Amino acid sequence: MEMKLAFVGMGNVARAFARMLCERQDDLARDHGFRFRTTAISTNSHGSILSTDRIDLIEAAGRMERGESLVGLAGCEAVTDTFSLIERCDADILFETSPLNPVDGEPAASYIRRALERRINVITANKGPVAFRYRELKRVARERGVSFRFEGTVMDGAPVFNMVETCLPAARVLGFEGILNSTTNIILTGMEEGRSFEECLLAAQRAGIAEANADYDIDGWDAAMKAVALANVLMDAEIDPRGIEPKGIRAVSSDDIRAAAQRGGVIRLVARGDRVSDEIIISVAPEEVMKDSPLGSVRGSSNLLKIKTDLMGEIAVLETDPGVRQTAYALLSDMLTVFN
Amino acid sequence: MEMKLAFVGMGNVARAFARMLCERQDDLARDHGFRFRTTAISTNSHGSILSTDRIDLIEAAGRMERGESLVGLAGCEAVTDTFSLIERCDADILFETSPLNPVDGEPAASYIRRALERRINVITANKGPVAFRYRELKRVARERGVSFRFEGTVMDGAPVFNMVETCLPAARVLGFEGILNSTTNIILTGMEEGRSFEECLLAAQRAGIAEANADYDIDGWDAAMKAVALANVLMDAEIDPRGIEPKGIRAVSSDDIRAAAQRGGVIRLVARGDRVSDEIIISVAPEEVMKDSPLGSVRGSSNLLKIKTDLMGEIAVLETDPGVRQTAYALLSDMLTVFN
Numbered sequence: 001m002e003m004k005l006a007f008v009g010m011g012n013v014a015r016a017f018a019r020m021l022c023e024r025q026d027d028l029a030r031d032h033g034f035r036f037r038t039t040a041i042s043t044n045s046h047g048s049i050l051s052t053d054r055i056d057l058i059e060a061a062g063r064m065e066r067g068e069s070l071v072g073l074a075g076c077e078a079v080t081d082t083f084s085l086i087e088r089c090d091a092d093i094l095f096e097t098s099p100l101n102p103v104d105g106e107p108a109a110s111y112i113r114r115a116l117e118r119r120i121n122v123i124t125a126n127k128g129p130v131a132f133r134y135r136e137l138k139r140v141a142r143e144r145g146v147s148f149r150f151e152g153t154v155m156d157g158a159p160v161f162n163m164v165e166t167c168l169p170a171a172r173v174l175g176f177e178g179i180l181n182s183t184t185n186i187i188l189t190g191m192e193e194g195r196s197f198e199e200c201l202l203a204a205q206r207a208g209i210a211e212a213n214a215d216y217d218i219d220g221w222d223a224a225m226k227a228v229a230l231a232n233v234l235m236d237a238e239i240d241p242r243g244i245e246p247k248g249i250r251a252v253s254s255d256d257i258r259a260a261a262q263r264g265g266v267i268r269l270v271a272r273g274d275r276v277s278d279e280i281i282i283s284v285a286p287e288e289v290m291k292d293s294p295l296g297s298v299r300g301s302s303n304l305l306k307i308k309t310d311l312m313g314e315i316a317v318l319e320t321d322p323g324v325r326q327t328a329y330a331l332l333s334d335m336l337t338v339f340n
Numbered sequence: 341m342e343m344k345l346a347f348v349g350m351g352n353v354a355r356a357f358a359r360m361l362c363e364r365q366d367d368l369a370r371d372h373g374f375r376f377r378t379t380a381i382s383t384n385s386h387g388s389i390l391s392t393d394r395i396d397l398i399e400a401a402g403r404m405e406r407g408e409s410l411v412g413l414a415g416c417e418a419v420t421d422t423f424s425l426i427e428r429c430d431a432d433i434l435f436e437t438s439p440l441n442p443v444d445g446e447p448a449a450s451y452i453r454r455a456l457e458r459r460i461n462v463i464t465a466n467k468g469p470v471a472f473r474y475r476e477l478k479r480v481a482r483e484r485g486v487s488f489r490f491e492g493t494v495m496d497g498a499p500v501f502n503m504v505e506t507c508l509p510a511a512r513v514l515g516f517e518g519i520l521n522s523t524t525n526i527i528l529t530g531m532e533e534g535r536s537f538e539e540c541l542l543a544a545q546r547a548g549i550a551e552a553n554a555d556y557d558i559d560g561w562d563a564a565m566k567a568v569a570l571a572n573v574l575m576d577a578e579i580d581p582r583g584i585e586p587k588g589i590r591a592v593s594s595d596d597i598r599a600a601a602q603r604g605g606v607i608r609l610v611a612r613g614d615r616v617s618d619e620i621i622i623s624v625a626p627e628e629v630m631k632d633s634p635l636g637s638v639r640g641s642s643n644l645l646k647i648k649t650d651l652m653g654e655i656a657v658l659e660t661d662p663g664v665r666q667t668a669y670a671l672l673s674d675m676l677t678v679f680n
């Protein structure tokens with residue numbers, strides 16, 4: 001059976017995923033019986049197209065990278081907006097990787113809802129819909145008998161949501177702590193080596209990890225959104241991201257970092273989720289941790305998530321130096337989970 | 341549907357598992373639809389019993405802890421040896437936790453083989469059969485349409501084998517490195533704090549982590565057996581444990597540890613598996629690593645395994661301060677995987 005794929009958003013992550021898919025198509029067919037064709041692509045600035053046959057993914061990615069429109073690709077019909085594309089596409093799985101809207105997760109959340117309602121499985125790497133609308137989207141997916149998966153929203157393709165779901169059955173998540181934002185960790189660990197905040201931020205931007213406007217990372221919002229997603233999914237919380245007050249790293253000075261070093265410590269932006277009586281409390285703030293502790297050992301763009309459980313005690317997942325390929329892999333991994 | 345459970349070996353791990361099962365039976369029924377009854381228990385020194393109805397697991401564990409025989413438990417028939425028990429039991433899942441035989445994995449490997457041949461799913465926490473006979477046992481399980489699972493053989497219930505299988509689909513494991521033996525790590529990290537080798541070993545023995553004869557841990561054999569299991573399962577290697585020459589920690593002196601500390605380093609017993617051309621090479625040896633690296637941050641009985649992959653880069657799993665409950669959880673986790 002051939003799976004029909006649709007893409008909403010075709011940025012770096014989706015294009016890296018498209019290349020991974022094409023690169024590995026023989027392995028996927030041989031080892032997993034997975035065959036695919038692409039039937040729809042929606043982009044913000046390169047047009048949106050539908051096909052009743054198949055869209056050449058590599059050609060589409062190439063056009064976008066040359067600054068060309070997708071409209072005009074052989075055998076494709078142009079569509080004017082993403083909602084009509086979702087309404088009309090013939091797809092088994094929709095990959096939603098449109099840009100994050102930190103205010104309410106829209107329009108991505110509505111795209112996802114509509115696709116699920118049409119009984120299309122949805123895989124997203126977009127934190128917004130998971131942080132703001134997890135329960136609703138999960139419910140719609142269940143009612144329609146399709147999957148809603150989002151491994152790539154926290155720690156890229158490192159197993160987090162899928163690991164708890166499939167490898168920690170019957171265990172209850174009691175809490176978590178983690179370093180979940182790469183930009184702030186690059187800055188904090190760079191400052192330990194004597195570089196300035198601005199210098200480190202610039203390096204993170206040049207490496208393609210931080211956005212041109214990195215406030216969202218620096219002020220702790222990216223980590224907070226991930227913490228909400230973790231709490232709502234893994235701990236069955238109902239936290240509204242609008243109620244969170246993260247503390248970012250703007251107030252951390254070189255003096256603070258030197259003072260911590262004298263005590264054998266380092267400063268890390270730590271996201272926490274804890275069950276306190278019957279409530280689940282989220283916090284994001286810079287903390288001093290021991291340099292030779294697991295959290296302290298996480299340097300540069302690496303991430304770490306500790307999960308405390310009742311039956312299995314405490315385990316952690318560490319992701320070393322992730323890049324766009326690791327986020328692309330999250331889509332691949334979710335895709336095979338949906339398919340199996 | 342009620343699953344019929346059989347136990348070969350009823351030591352600390354199996355008894356902790358039995359208690360976990362009974363403690364959680366309502367949750368397991370409600371959340372997973374899992375119901376069970378025990379139909380067979382085989383032990384080395386407390387007799388072996390079969391039942392056509394159900395064996396009271398808690399009563400059986402209690403008898404063993406009071407030094408009493410299982411023979412005579414209400415509604416049970418005594419059996420003289422484990423092979424006849426496996427031959428005659430009416431079971432869906434057999435839990436094999438008999439003591440490790442480091443020379444050839446016997447008789448556990450033959451117990452497992454016979455159970456699989458009888459189309460009984462097998463779950464083991466015993467490294468021997470996995471290190472020595474993985475391919476054969478996997479093949480028999482596949483031929484008979486049952487499962488052979490062994491999450492508890494490396495890092496207790498922390499997701500290792502199950503994680504790679506279910507959460508890293510299509511990714512190829514290129515290599516691994518890890519701290520896989522708790523006894524040696526307790527000794528090495530204790531010596532960093534100025535205690536002697538003997539003092540630390542005694543503490544590990546008192547905590548129930550090291551055996552009375554801890555040579556197998558200290559000389560690197562436990563870590564080597566785990567490394568072979570990892571290589572054979574995750575990297576499709578065909579390594580015979582008899583060909584491995586681990587280096588243990590016997591030659592590590594307090595002077596070595598002080599010298600490493602002066603360079604910001606610590607000594608850890610590191611197990612490695614690497615693909616070198618078309619061959620897979622296993623090594624186990626003490627290594628100096630940076631104190632503030634992920635490997636260096638692993639202290640006491642904690643374990644860490646880094647896995648290098650093609651599609652997902654490098655990730656690691658850390659297990660903090662495991663105890664017998666964590667190994668018991670491995671059996672529970674494998675049981676629900678088999679059941680689903």
